[in-house]
Amino acid sequence: MKYISTRGQVAPIGFIDAILMGLADDGGLLVPEQIPQVSADTLAQWQQLTYSELALEIFSLYVNGEIPREDLKKLVDDSYSTFRHEEVTPVHQLDGSRYVLELFHGPTFAFKDVALQFLGNLYAYVSRKTDSIIHILGATSGDTGASAIEGVRGKEGIRICILHPHQKVSKVQELQMTTVDDANVLNLAVEGTFDDCQRIIKELFADVEFKHKYHLRAINSINIARILAQTVYYFYAYFQLAKQGQANKISFSVPTGNFGDIFAGYLAKKMGLPVHKLILATNENNILARFVQEGVYQPGDFRGTYSPSMDIQVASNFERYMFYLYGEDAAKVTSLMAQFKAEGSIVIEGDVLKQVQADFAAYSVENEECLNTISDYHAKYQYLLDPHTACGAAASDRLAEDGEAAVVLSTAHPAKFDEAIRLRQISQTYPEPIQALFDKPQFQKVVGGTNEEIQKQLESFF
Numbered sequence: 001m002k003y004i005s006t007r008g009q010v011a012p013i014g015f016i017d018a019i020l021m022g023l024a025d026d027g028g029l030l031v032p033e034q035i036p037q038v039s040a041d042t043l044a045q046w047q048q049l050t051y052s053e054l055a056l057e058i059f060s061l062y063v064n065g066e067i068p069r070e071d072l073k074k075l076v077d078d079s080y081s082t083f084r085h086e087e088v089t090p091v092h093q094l095d096g097s098r099y100v101l102e103l104f105h106g107p108t109f110a111f112k113d114v115a116l117q118f119l120g121n122l123y124a125y126v127s128r129k130t131d132s133i134i135h136i137l138g139a140t141s142g143d144t145g146a147s148a149i150e151g152v153r154g155k156e157g158i159r160i161c162i163l164h165p166h167q168k169v170s171k172v173q174e175l176q177m178t179t180v181d182d183a184n185v186l187n188l189a190v191e192g193t194f195d196d197c198q199r200i201i202k203e204l205f206a207d208v209e210f211k212h213k214y215h216l217r218a219i220n221s222i223n224i225a226r227i228l229a230q231t232v233y234y235f236y237a238y239f240q241l242a243k244q245g246q247a248n249k250i251s252f253s254v255p256t257g258n259f260g261d262i263f264a265g266y267l268a269k270k271m272g273l274p275v276h277k278l279i280l281a282t283n284e285n286n287i288l289a290r291f292v293q294e295g296v297y298q299p300g301d302f303r304g305t306y307s308p309s310m311d312i313q314v315a316s317n318f319e320r321y322m323f324y325l326y327g328e329d330a331a332k333v334t335s336l337m338a339q340f341k342a343e344g345s346i347v348i349e350g351d352v353l354k355q356v357q358a359d360f361a362a363y364s365v366e367n368e369e370c371l372n373t374i375s376d377y378h379a380k381y382q383y384l385l386d387p388h389t390a391c392g393a394a395a396s397d398r399l400a401e402d403g404e405a406a407v408v409l410s411t412a413h414p415a416k417f418d419e420a421i422r423l424r425q426i427s428q429t430y431p432e433p434i435q436a437l438f439d440k441p442q443f444q445k446v447v448g449g450t451n452e453e454i455q456k457q458l459e460s461f462f
């Protein structure tokens with residue numbers, strides 16, 4: 001298995017090189033040269049596997065022998081042994097047709113742990129085996145940062161710098177990142193939005209000389225490892241429902257900001273998982289929902305919402321989807337992305353738009369509807385949703401059809417977003433690791449949002 005760039009200017013590379021490259025050197029995103037196809041027989045066999053066994057099978061298809069199987073197994077086992085639930089990502093049934101796929105049982109109570117526990121261990125492994133220097137640079141709207149830091153804190157040979165938008169993440173998200181006092185961790189609180197943070201890191205990664213000089217590695221979903229690891233739970237959830245006789249029509253509703261999580265579902269479907277429908281749920285920062293509904297990809301005004309991790313205007317993985325939407329035509333993707341940079345929008349219509357609407361259904365959830373959904377589910381199912389999951393649930397309620405089993409991806413534990421939940425007079429008890437954060441000192445530097453300033457911070461840290 002080789003990996004190629006969505007912009008076609010990188011010679012095919014192997015799995016480990018793809019992980020280390022992160023953003024493709026031509027500014028595009030890496031994708032597998034061919035998407036592995038999983039037969040119905042294989043799906044039937046996989047249905048019996050534990051989460052870790054399934055992850056090992058799926059990763060093996062993409063690693064293609066570059067990591068010996070016993071080493072890969074250890075990486076997988078180590079990564080998922082840190083989860084608090086034996087099933088890693090259990091499916092919780094709400095009623096006859098509604099399910100919640102709980103992705104928050106990892107160390108930082110967010111779905112990002114599923115991929116970042118693995119990627120942290122993989123980086124440590126690659127660093128040991130190949131003597132590579134691992135200097136991680138990442139941007140977060142709240143969850144990725146904490147999870148990436150947790151995945152590599154204190155690990156020898158690795159340093160990590162995370163940019164987050166100052167005062168635009170929840171208190172718990174901020175504490176999870178900034179109370180870590182390991183010397184290999186640097187938190188920069190940027191005066192700006194997540195889009196500013198993401199733009200800065202992408203521009204630094206795109207400066208290939210700077211990237212190579214400082215050995216910059218990515219943990220965001222620009223890194224293909226993130227996407228591959230996130231496909232596993234779509235398979236796992238499907239199998240849990242299939243065991244209950246629900247395999248006919250399964251839809252997944254995915255709270256979406258950077259398009260990584262839902263792209264993983266799209267990839268799982270392309271591998272052969274019989275997903276009926278992928279529902280894309282946004283909050284009021286709804287560029288992706290507008291794209292699916294109207295064919296216009298154009299950032300709107302930034303809105304601060306109750307689901308800050310999804311307060312994103314420009315979605316990284318949109319480019320990967322464009323690549324497949326246009327039949328793997330790298331020249332077309334290059335020109336579309338150049339057009340987006342120059343004009344600030346991409347407009348599609350006709351059959352291409354029809355294809356988008358066949359691939360996804362979409363709904364954007366306003367602030368009030370998000371809170372109403374939290375209250376309704378709490379009253380009806382005695383189940384507490386975090387505000388991101390509430391967006392997924394609201395979209396699923398709107399768009400799932402009769403006779404469909406509707407699975408909402410629960411991307412975070414509600415304790416991470418108590419500010420929003422308290423607005424509905426719902427009280428919750430924090431899990432002990434979250435409660436403990438409030439007594440710890442914080443370590444972060446508040447910085448302006450210029451590339452030069454960040455570059456200077458990196459030069460002295462790395």
Ligand SMILES: N[C@@H](CCOP(=O)(O)O)C(=O)O
Pocket residue numbers: 139140141142143144145219220221222257258260261309310316
């Ligand atoms: N919602 C994310 C934003 C970064 O997305 P990623 O999937 O590319 O890491 C966050 O919580 O940081």
